Amino acid sequence: MSQWDLVNSDVILVMGSNMAENHPIAFRFVVEAKQRGATIIHVDPRFTRTSALADIYAPIRSGTDIAFLGGIVRYLLENDLWFREYALPYTNLSTIIEDGFQAPEEFDGLFSGWDEEKHSYKMDSWQYEGMVVPTANADHSVEVSDPEKKHEMTKRPPRRDETLQDPNCVYQIMRRRFAAYTPEMVERVTGCPKESFVKIAEAMAKNSGRERTGAVCYALGWTHHTTGSQMIRAATIMQGLLGNMGRPGGGVLALRGHCSIQGSTDIPTLYEMLPTYLAQPKAAKHPTLETYLEEETVPTGWWTNLPKYMVSLLKAWYGEHATKENEFGYQWLPKIVGDHSQFPMTFAMTDGFMRGMFVIGQNTVVGGMNAKLVQKGLAGLDWLVVRDSHEVETATFWKKGTLISEGEMKPEDIATEIFLMPASLPGEKAGTFTNTQRLVQWHDKVVDGPGDSRSDLSFVFHLARRLKELYAESTEKRDEPIRKLTLDYPVIGPLEDPDSEAVLQEINGYTTADRKLVSGFKALKDDGSTACGGWAYSGLFPEEGKNLTRSRKADGPDGNGAHHGWAFAWPSNRRTLYNRASADPEGKPWSERKKMIWWDEAEGKWTGLDIPDYVEDKAPGYRPDWSKEQTGMDAISGSDPFIMMPDGRMALFTPAGLKDGPLPAHYEPVETPAKNAFYKAQSNPAAKRFHRKGNALHEVADKQYPYALTTYRLTEHHTAGAPTRGVPTTAELQPESFAEIPPELAEKLGVRTLDWVVLSTKRGEVETRAMVTERLRPLTIDGSTVYEIGMPWHFGWAGYATGDIANILTSIVADPNVSMHEAKALTCNLRKGRLRRHHEGVEA
């Protein structure tokens, strides 16, 4: 949803986010919604400025969000407070699941299909009855015994029971699944008083229906967990039941933290994806283009177009060398063989497998988990290239780092050859960022960067040029990819900067015969006649001279408020995804107050206040003719809004796509002061664990590490601090690191504000100043008191605003779906005093 659409919400739940402090400008829409009468709710371990502006604040223990949200789902189902007219036709609530499905409450805390040896789930029993539900992401796609069954969905719709009586329908499964999540249980596990919890559940329910909608805003407080994906799923299930998806003021807004982190996810510098959500080929699964397309193409729904997108991408990368005869150059793409995300990279560096590294605009020594291990990894490299605007910790670990200050190594011991290169910043280079609401916005080049600063585009381009020269004479097959790669961007000025508009045009796509820009992804073909670097972005540069990301025409007071003339929102400049759901099954707005798009019977098309996220002329009454095979959008009926799903419906129950269960279940964080009160399984059984020296984990309720610890950001600093700790104004506003400690614990330990304290885990120790504050309250968890400590993680030794690196404390564990770590919930010890390494002679 658009950030500005929050003003249309009647209730806003901010959870897993301190929005007022970390996304202050977006929070203005929450404040405006409040002024218009909306109820604002904040659920968070800490009382922050977000809580201060909320109507209801509820404290919870870090990492117990699924217990809380599961409680809301139960409350809605048991009290029949869900939006039936929406959820019944638009979600898979009535769909029948395979008879063998079992959930944690009946299966020792596991879902059915657990393979103890492989430490993962087999998903056969999670499927729709008699069919396999495919998904378009290789890394997540379903491992089932009979993959042939994925074509079943072209022959018939999934079996459903609209009366919701069948014990195997999703509704009944969910009722059983969440039955234990009573208000009493929510209080026992999360520490949130049940009265506050019920008040919140009622506020959500009250603001649902034809006339009302609610939004959820979350940030890293949800993602940084071994159960992070399922936390977000739990919120989405709640929103589906309440009818809050695809409607004005409804939705789930992810508040992301870097200026183009959405862009770097869409056009991914990520290992398992190719641009705009195509899978990076897997060695075992995708030996040829044919097998890739067969595996990845979902026969029903929009993803049936995948071959057009994949072939067009190969044409963009390998140009005329990509031909039908050579699988369009498919074999030149590297194949992945496992998890190549940052954590395995850390270990690969330490072990000597990874020998060279480029770090481009990321300060991983401060931001990476288990910061000491990260530094050990870097010290194991042959060479390291760091590109940044400032001298960041990642570039100086070899002389000022933790290994040096703790006396483990001397600079002379470190053999790494290091380049620190000055990088240009926005304002010194032209290009686009994609913001948190999918808005692709252009920024101009106004001045040159200082001295030898260059854009990263220029760096990669000129490096590639040099490599092409170095490989020019090679006749080796393995060197073909770099030799055949297209790199024909025009250059500008004496520094020969590549033209970023030309790169954006390649992302948009063009016809290969005459290099004419395509108008959008509907124009892409799978025969090699089109090239496109990122299908979902196609349409942002539809013709020469028409760069829509530069468009700066916001709506005036008479506009519809979607601001279609301001930049470009992918896909197709749609501002609200799945907005077909803003109309009822017959195509009429749910109410005048909440109208967005609707079916115009006279014109025979969808129209309204946004660009329809639907086939423009598909009538609400369309039904697939199941007497014959149906593929693509033909298999989706005119009342099914969720066109990227193979059945056109929102998946409250997810047969495919998640590795740790088709429904959320509360598991404790890997390090926690509490036993799992719900199940025998303590933590997420499928979580990624790395048993490595230097990465030891604490026991459950470990007496040596008795306190809960969470980490977070401050308004005045940005992530790992490179662009703020060295800037005078921001450094002055937050000059040094600290830890927030509840008064009750501080008194027990004799700690006062501004005292030095040492926080410790099995990974390492840090010293910092104490800030004793009632913002953190002791919580009663399952009858005993739990103290939670908070620590901002921005700091390091570089710049003016300094402090020990909080990530020295964190461990490397990860969510099984997305390899995300758990820096928001761990355990630690705390003592008054300082560390000897900093101050020889001071008590250690």
Place this chain on the structure above:
Amino acid sequence: MTINRRTPGKRIASFVRDWSLPRQLAGEPSKSTAAKSTTSEKLQPRLKLADKVGTSICPYCAVGCAQLIYARNGKVIHVEGDPRSPVNGGRLCPKGAATMGLLNNPERLTTVKYRRPHATDWEEVPLDWAMERIARLTKQTRDETFVEKLADGTVVNHTLGIGVLGGATLDNEENYLMKKVFGGGLGVVAIENQARP
């Protein structure tokens, strides 16, 4: 250059003309017309000095606030929120408001710093030399670690010997070219950014 040699009479006349008090006593508003002087009439907003203005997007979080960057003689002289933007309507938070401090920070890197293996300090090297050295190291490591097939014959065409980190603060075009060149060109698979950690 002309030298101001005004007679005492002219100087007094000029003072009386610029003096605010008589005009205030005559009833003119003290904050507008009565406050005008020869000097104030020549004053102009700092932004008028700019010889260039461009639209930008805030380089910090993902909210995507629009900015206007004003420059004079190739140097940034002012950064403010773009009042036209439906995202921020001209507002900036404490970080966004520090953008000019970031761009003009004297602590910015301006040359390539190079650290030889086992060295205890940096040395400065020419950009061109560094680019060539990096290209050769990249080629060498790639050539030494490239795998065409696994032991069982599965084609992989990749190298696990090189890693690439970063991207969340970069342009889409930069991320695109990184994935294309490092992945599609060199066979690097370990390409990651802050979206995960």
